[in-house]
Amino acid sequence: MTIKDEAAREAVTTLGLLTSKAIPTIASLLANDLSEHPRAIATRYRKEGEQISDAEKKALGIRRNGFLSRAALAEIAPAGLTEPLAAHEITLLRATFTRLRYDRVAQGEAMRAQLGPSFIGYLHDTLHRECPACIRLDGLVTDAANAKIMPPSDCAPGCSANYGIGPKIDWLADID
Numbered sequence: 001m002t003i004k005d006e007a008a009r010e011a012v013t014t015l016g017l018l019t020s021k022a023i024p025t026i027a028s029l030l031a032n033d034l035s036e037h038p039r040a041i042a043t044r045y046r047k048e049g050e051q052i053s054d055a056e057k058k059a060l061g062i063r064r065n066g067f068l069s070r071a072a073l074a075e076i077a078p079a080g081l082t083e084p085l086a087a088h089e090i091t092l093l094r095a096t097f098t099r100l101r102y103d104r105v106a107q108g109e110a111m112r113a114q115l116g117p118s119f120i121g122y123l124h125d126t127l128h129r130e131c132p133a134c135i136r137l138d139g140l141v142t143d144a145a146n147a148k149i150m151p152p153s154d155c156a157p158g159c160s161a162n163y164g165i166g167p168k169i170d171w172l173a174d175i176d
């Protein structure tokens with residue numbers, strides 16, 4: 001399984017806003033170059049293909065100018081229907097942060113050999129202050145094997161787990 005598949009599966013399963021049928025969709029929406037915001041990517045996905053009718057939008061509480069394709073609606077789980085236009089975006093956001101953490105650790109491992117004793121480990125940095133599970137990770141320093149690339153399973157509902165992982169480097173380690 002690639003990191004994209006794994007990140008998509010985790011985000012879909014943990015958040016529960018989409019059904020498991022959406023895992024390949026989220027994996028394919030995890031853009032290669034990360035230059036586009038997940039919101040823009042998820043919005044474009046909702047706009048593609050045959051759209052639901054105005055009557056269906058009304059029944060779902062979606063504004064008339066909101067986009068939602070039949071294919072996208074079919075992937076939304078009951079829990080995601082309270083905010084149907086956000087279900088893909090929140091899920092994709094969570095999967096994107098997982099992929100970013102994976103990339104940062106892979107880059108860190110490439111640096112580690114060159115840095116020697118200056119390389120302390122991987123520092124976790126939590127930006128989202130509303131999820132107790134993510135806050136627990138803030139300030140944690142680990143080796144690569146123990147880095148929390150995959151987000152906690154007990155996140156607060158709707159948490160995008162947008163904490164970061166970066167190499168912690170002591171530039172003065174070699175200087176006496």
Ligand SMILES: [Zn+2]
Nearest residue numbers: 131134155159
């Ligand atoms: Zn969280």
